[in-house]
Amino acid sequence: MYSYTDFDEAFVRERVSQFRHQVERRISGALTEDEFKPLRLMNGLYLQLHAYMLRVAVPYGTLNPAQMRQLAYIAERWDKGYGHFTTRQNIQFNWPKLKDVPDILDALADVQMHAIQTSGNTIRNVTADHFAGAAADEIEDPRPVAELLRQWSTDHPEFQFLPRKFKIAVTGSPNDRAVTKAHDVGLRMVRDASGEPGYEVIVGGGLGRTPMVGKVIRDFLPKADLLPYIEAVVSVWNLLGRRDNKYKSRIKITVHENGLEKIRDLVEERFNALRPEFGGVDQTLLKEIEAQFTPPAFVSKPTDAYEAARASNAAFRSWTDTNLAAHKADGYAIVSISIKKHGATPGDATADQMRVMADLAESYGHSELRISHEQNVILPHVHKSDLPAVYAALRDADLATANIGLVSDIIACPGMDYCALATARSIPIAQEIATRFDELKLEHDIGPLKIKISGCINACGHHHVGHIGILGLDRAGVENYQITLGGDGTEDAAIGTRTGPGFPAEEIIPAIERLVLGYLDLRSSPEETFLETYRRLGMEPFKAILYPPEDKANAA
Numbered sequence: 001m002y003s004y005t006d007f008d009e010a011f012v013r014e015r016v017s018q019f020r021h022q023v024e025r026r027i028s029g030a031l032t033e034d035e036f037k038p039l040r041l042m043n044g045l046y047l048q049l050h051a052y053m054l055r056v057a058v059p060y061g062t063l064n065p066a067q068m069r070q071l072a073y074i075a076e077r078w079d080k081g082y083g084h085f086t087t088r089q090n091i092q093f094n095w096p097k098l099k100d101v102p103d104i105l106d107a108l109a110d111v112q113m114h115a116i117q118t119s120g121n122t123i124r125n126v127t128a129d130h131f132a133g134a135a136a137d138e139i140e141d142p143r144p145v146a147e148l149l150r151q152w153s154t155d156h157p158e159f160q161f162l163p164r165k166f167k168i169a170v171t172g173s174p175n176d177r178a179v180t181k182a183h184d185v186g187l188r189m190v191r192d193a194s195g196e197p198g199y200e201v202i203v204g205g206g207l208g209r210t211p212m213v214g215k216v217i218r219d220f221l222p223k224a225d226l227l228p229y230i231e232a233v234v235s236v237w238n239l240l241g242r243r244d245n246k247y248k249s250r251i252k253i254t255v256h257e258n259g260l261e262k263i264r265d266l267v268e269e270r271f272n273a274l275r276p277e278f279g280g281v282d283q284t285l286l287k288e289i290e291a292q293f294t295p296p297a298f299v300s301k302p303t304d305a306y307e308a309a310r311a312s313n314a315a316f317r318s319w320t321d322t323n324l325a326a327h328k329a330d331g332y333a334i335v336s337i338s339i340k341k342h343g344a345t346p347g348d349a350t351a352d353q354m355r356v357m358a359d360l361a362e363s364y365g366h367s368e369l370r371i372s373h374e375q376n377v378i379l380p381h382v383h384k385s386d387l388p389a390v391y392a393a394l395r396d397a398d399l400a401t402a403n404i405g406l407v408s409d410i411i412a413c414p415g416m417d418y419c420a421l422a423t424a425r426s427i428p429i430a431q432e433i434a435t436r437f438d439e440l441k442l443e444h445d446i447g448p449l450k451i452k453i454s455g456c457i458n459a460c461g462h463h464h465v466g467h468i469g470i471l472g473l474d475r476a477g478v479e480n481y482q483i484t485l486g487g488d489g490t491e492d493a494a495i496g497t498r499t500g501p502g503f504p505a506e507e508i509i510p511a512i513e514r515l516v517l518g519y520l521d522l523r524s525s526p527e528e529t530f531l532e533t534y535r536r537l538g539m540e541p542f543k544a545i546l547y548p549p550e551d552k553a554n555a556a
Helices: 006-028 033-041 067-077 098-109 145-154 223-240 249-259 260-278 283-293 302-313 316-322 351-364 385-396 427-440 505-522 529-535 539-545 551-554
Strands: 045-047 052-056 081-084 092-094 169-173 183-192 197-203 215-222 324-326 330-338 348-350 369-371 377-382 451-456 468-475 477-485
Touching: 006 033, 006 098, 033 045, 033 468, 052 098, 067 081, 067 092, 067 351, 081 351, 081 377, 145 183, 145 223, 145 283, 183 223, 215 223, 215 260, 223 249, 223 260, 223 283, 223 351, 249 260, 283 348, 316 324, 316 330, 316 385, 316 427, 330 385, 330 451, 351 369, 351 377, 351 385, 377 385, 427 451, 427 505, 477 505, 505 529, 505 539, 529 539
Parallel strands: 169 183, 451 468
Antiparallel strands: 045 052, 052 092, 081 092, 081 348, 183 197, 197 215, 324 330, 330 377, 369 377, 468 477
8 A cells, every 4th residue: 555755744744733833823712713714624623513523534445454553542542432434435533622633633644644635625535446456346456546646636736725625536447336426526447449448537426415426528538648637627617616606516516507518628628738737747656656556465275264164154154145245366355344233323433443453454454454435444355264263353343243235234424413514313313224124134135225324415424326315304493304215326326316205203214114125025036136126116116115095194
């Protein structure tokens, strides 16, 4: 993985020093909160409902054991003993004291981490496929490109005061695990007719109050043209993007209002002007970065112990069925560690759990960890012969829940328990859904099903692209939950369709139970997934399940 250069080290330390002085001035009263706000946001510090929140960047979701252990140390020393992994592959600390934040940032810098550009109207943390560098279906590891974009965008003088925040996602696989079509810019690795790798460039995706699936602005972009082309996209939007209305400021609105063809023409014009200035230097830098992402030295050894454990231990077999993914190297597997034990807060990990995951990565995983946008942790390179030992350690740490991709593997934003913008709770709803389906013991019969929950219209829980999406809203002081169906965050991205009237908090769990159990009766075979059934039958059978006639009569 990438290691800081002397420049990186000096840059991050200088930012910490600057912010330390700014915090001192805020505490002394020399800065008002309004004056301090843009300064803290530039360093990832939010003022939430009850306390400050520090959002720490995990670029393209990649961590090493030392970094994970430092996050555990920070959680224990300056927070409440846990951290929250987010849908942007970051980690949030929800309870730091303002006076301690500079010390936290110094501790992060000790392990080559920071919180720069995790907030504000700038280019945010670049995300990537959480199976990058390991996936069997991968064309090329996208993380060197993500690192190149991180370096280019960090403190970019033209892009520090954009119309709104700007998010980039990168994937190197045809199966999109990075939700590229829901980003301001999505980059998908593809090959041209001669087999040369390059990028399909997608613009104008996004969720929030106006959800849109991104549009392809370039079918194929050669690797050498990446930086000038992306700079052209951002600079065109920086000029055209609306600053009179923050709800219409994202690039998706700019593309919608101007049309894709006009945006494409302006981007190409700007790209042709910028391209000569880059002179291929970025390719030299890219090759230097690529050298730091060399695959581990994979080993060849028997997998008999793995097969024997699967045959003799039903719990282990269940875990391997759900929590493993195919690896590009023979004898290896990608391990997804569920941070979604039934009844727990999705994405929360204790300091002790972080240390266990760091130890496992060091002992069995070639010292690599990943954070997924689905709020889980990945060990990307584990030999199958080591899986029984990994499973045993995870079980002892309460991290062996066998539910990846199932109904209880729920994405949920912090909601009204933490967020000042939220209009309803997300966490309790996720906990109750997971607990209920654990009681029913039907998760594995139900099969793949993605439930995503947002506590407000900003859609931080990605509810629009959930097979079942839940949006919490305030209705005259009462929490009310709308349901959407048919969303999809893959290469076949789709925005879910609202089913109808929302449900009060006490009715949303029975409604979801009714919906999922009804699906079991509707599916054509045990192999047909919820999403496939919905696409085959459409909305009406599901609406009939959600709103039975007696409910309509009572409502009347």
